[in-house]
Amino acid sequence: MKLIWLAVAALALAWPQAIAGTGNDALPADEPPRILAQSAAEPVPQPQAPAGPPPAPAQPSQPPAASEPPAAEQPPAAEPEAAPGDEVAPEDEVSLGEIPVVETIELTEDMAKRALDAYVIVKEKYKDAELENYENFQEFVDKAPQGKAFEADIKAAGFANANDWNLAITTLGYAYSGTVDDQSAEIRQQIEELKADTEIAQDMRERMIASLNALIPSENNRKIVSTLMADPVYKEKIAQLEAEEE
Numbered sequence: 001m002k003l004i005w006l007a008v009a010a011l012a013l014a015w016p017q018a019i020a021g022t023g024n025d026a027l028p029a030d031e032p033p034r035i036l037a038q039s040a041a042e043p044v045p046q047p048q049a050p051a052g053p054p055p056a057p058a059q060p061s062q063p064p065a066a067s068e069p070p071a072a073e074q075p076p077a078a079e080p081e082a083a084p085g086d087e088v089a090p091e092d093e094v095s096l097g098e099i100p101v102v103e104t105i106e107l108t109e110d111m112a113k114r115a116l117d118a119y120v121i122v123k124e125k126y127k128d129a130e131l132e133n134y135e136n137f138q139e140f141v142d143k144a145p146q147g148k149a150f151e152a153d154i155k156a157a158g159f160a161n162a163n164d165w166n167l168a169i170t171t172l173g174y175a176y177s178g179t180v181d182d183q184s185a186e187i188r189q190q191i192e193e194l195k196a197d198t199e200i201a202q203d204m205r206e207r208m209i210a211s212l213n214a215l216i217p218s219e220n221n222r223k224i225v226s227t228l229m230a231d232p233v234y235k236e237k238i239a240q241l242e243a244e245e246e
Contacts, residue, residue, distance in 0.1 A: 112168070114158045116228070171221065172224075173241045
């Protein structure tokens with residue numbers, strides 16, 4: 001079921017994180033092995049013939065003792081069986097902490113517009129602020145040199161703090177993605193498969209199902225997205241969420 005949670009993780013991290021470039025350093029070529037060879041100038045030593053016939057092997061003074069029979073191999077110890085009701089996750093399964101918690105809210109048209117207005121500002125203004133190095137936007141506000149200016153921009157858009165704005169713009173991002181590329185049927189199918197999969201621990205299964213459910217936009221949020229897409233000004237702004245996801 002790794003494909004399911006990887007899809008959840010990719011969507012959960014797409015909106016809040018900034019895009020950071022990566023590069024690969026070229027690896028040095030392997031040094032060829034050194035071959036040790038005898039110098040051609042040195043004479044090759046010839047093997048010498050033995051001086052005489054090999055000596056006869058000495059006769060034992062006493063007959064050898066009878067060899068003891070090999071010890072019988074012990075069967076491997078049986079592994080303890082899991083107690084009834086215990087659920088054992090496969091070795092290649094992910095841990096609970098690796099499954100993102102996806103939160104969404106019910107949007108209003110005004111909230112969605114304000115979230116987009118702030119998004120357009122901070123995307124350009126703080127593009128070099130390395131936002132991806134912080135756990136969340138509130139940590140950036142508290143610790144980064146530009147944090148207070150960032151907070152002022154968010155509050156100017158009518159949000160109490162950076163996390164409230166992030167929740168709104170993230171919800172809008174999921175709703176927009178789910179509207180232009182509706183995968184609700186596929187997500188619901190994955191949810192049903194998870195419910196039937198008894199190899200995954202119950203707490204992990206519940207978190208994965210909750211995160212997948214959050215990716216299905218509500219009817220209200222779909223309507224908000226449709227309204228913004230019909231607005232000439234906000235149609236261009238909301239399209240930037242799709243560009244960010246790519």
